[in-house]
Amino acid sequence: MNEKLPVLPTTSYVILGLLSFGAELSGYEIRKWAQNLRFFYWSPAQSQVYSELQRLEELGLVRSRAVQQVEKPDKRLYQLTEHGGAELARWVCDAKVEPTIVKHSVALRLYFGHVTKPPVLIELLEKFIAETQTMLGQLAIVQEAMENEPQFAYSALVAEWSHHYYMAELAMAQRLIERLRQIEVPP
Amino acid sequence: MNEKLPVLPTTSYVILGLLSFGAELSGYEIRKWAQNLRFFYWSPAQSQVYSELQRLEELGLVRSRAVQQVEKPDKRLYQLTEHGGAELARWVCDAKVEPTIVKHSVALRLYFGHVTKPPVLIELLEKFIAETQTMLGQLAIVQEAMENEPQFAYSALVAEWSHHYYMAELAMAQRLIERLRQIEVPP
DNA sequence: ATGGGCATGTAACGAGTTACATGATTTT
DNA sequence: AAAATCATGTAACTCGTTACATGCCCAT
Numbered sequence: 001m002n003e004k005l006p007v008l009p010t011t012s013y014v015i016l017g018l019l020s021f022g023a024e025l026s027g028y029e030i031r032k033w034a035q036n037l038r039f040f041y042w043s044p045a046q047s048q049v050y051s052e053l054q055r056l057e058e059l060g061l062v063r064s065r066a067v068q069q070v071e072k073p074d075k076r077l078y079q080l081t082e083h084g085g086a087e088l089a090r091w092v093c094d095a096k097v098e099p100t101i102v103k104h105s106v107a108l109r110l111y112f113g114h115v116t117k118p119p120v121l122i123e124l125l126e127k128f129i130a131e132t133q134t135m136l137g138q139l140a141i142v143q144e145a146m147e148n149e150p151q152f153a154y155s156a157l158v159a160e161w162s163h164h165y166y167m168a169e170l171a172m173a174q175r176l177i178e179r180l181r182q183i184e185v186p187p
Numbered sequence: 188m189n190e191k192l193p194v195l196p197t198t199s200y201v202i203l204g205l206l207s208f209g210a211e212l213s214g215y216e217i218r219k220w221a222q223n224l225r226f227f228y229w230s231p232a233q234s235q236v237y238s239e240l241q242r243l244e245e246l247g248l249v250r251s252r253a254v255q256q257v258e259k260p261d262k263r264l265y266q267l268t269e270h271g272g273a274e275l276a277r278w279v280c281d282a283k284v285e286p287t288i289v290k291h292s293v294a295l296r297l298y299f300g301h302v303t304k305p306p307v308l309i310e311l312l313e314k315f316i317a318e319t320q321t322m323l324g325q326l327a328i329v330q331e332a333m334e335n336e337p338q339f340a341y342s343a344l345v346a347e348w349s350h351h352y353y354m355a356e357l358a359m360a361q362r363l364i365e366r367l368r369q370i371e372v373p374p
Numbered sequence: 375a376t377g378g379g380c381a382t383g384t385a386a387c388g389a390g391t392t393a394c395a396t397g398a399t400t401t402t
Numbered sequence: 403a404a405a406a407t408c409a410t411g412t413a414a415c416t417c418g419t420t421a422c423a424t425g426c427c428c429a430t
Contacts, residue, residue, distance in 0.1 A: 113341035154300035
């Protein structure tokens with residue numbers, strides 16, 4: 001088995017990683033957890049999670065068992081195999097550092113700011129600030145749930161990283177609004 | 188024409204936006220310019236740019252003309268149509284603020300830090316710092332080229348935003364290394 | 375003469391989304 | 403009674419990448 005493991009997309013490692021915390025998880029649970037990573041890693045669609053799980057099982061990186069539940073729809077619980085754990089560790093340790101992918105549509109729209117007027121851009125940045133504050137609020141909830149849980153020490157570290165990132169975004173958006181106001185007045 | 192314009196991917200607006208600076212551009216030039224946006228907006232593959240241009244022309248948002256060159260391969264130069272300019276302005280002003288997509292594979296690997304040991308993670312963060320410094324260097328070159336060019340005032344603003352972002356990433360990675368060193372020693 | 379930059383494009387594939395379908399349970 | 407949550411999955415599609423193919427110019 002897996003003599004020549006195909007190159008897996010990062011989404012696969014997200015799934016392997018979540019299973020590495022030890023709990024047996026359903027596709028549904030993996031999906032919900034993956035959404036909490038959206039602060040630093042865009043989470044895939046629900047259907048993507050299920051198809052990735054199928055592939056990972058075919059590759060022998062995860063194993064599953066069906067659970068018949070009383071008065072609830074059937075569940076399939078997944079866990080990491082030895083191969084899966086080894087492959088995850090290999091990826092975390094040895095994979096080369098890829099540049100971070102950012103798709104910042106607000107920055108992009110500001111880049112094309114000449115097609116409109118500063119007040120419109122200020123409004124855009126104000127909406128962005130509101131969005132960012134919402135994200136910070138959601139992040140705080142996730143952070144609270146991890147407090148003093150030693151198994152989530154690294155998760156907490158990354159959450160803190162995200163927190164700083166969103167705070168910096170907030171500060172920068174506010175500074176840009178100030179700048180745009182200065183342009184707005186003179187002519 | 189375009190009574191019902193399909194929903195366009197952001198990549199389309201990147202192309203329309205670059206053409207909105209006024210110059211007639213070839214696919215090749217658009218691609219090269221788009222790469223300078225990678226600091227805040229991941230640039231698409233070369234083949235993607237060409238196929239997007241074809242679609243935009245079919246939709247009447249851009250117009251092209253072939254240029255026969257002496258002793259050089261033929262060139263096709265694109266420019267924005269009125270429709271294209273209007274659609275771009277509509278997008279910049281009216282499109283709703285989508286959450287920023289981030290795919291931070293280093294943060295993700297740190298999140299799964301429990302599968303390895305702190306020294307490995309420190310090494311990972313050091314590589315990340317080196318990568319980030321490279322990005323800052325490349326950004327500085329782009330920034331220099333825009334200095335005192337009034338048509339690129341907004342571009343310069345966004346470049347500054349990116350600069351702050353990478354500086355914050357640098358600071359955070361350094362802080363995380365300190366933290367990991369503290370974990371490393373005691374047990 | 376070898377490699378890099380200019381210039382365009384196609385074919386095949388994989389990643390990822392949207393929408394749909396089903397059905398039970400729990401909460402409002 | 404309606405809406406949200408739990409739970410899984412398929413089908414159709416688009417986005418985007420990789421690899422390939424071509425050919426000329428320019429610098430070393």
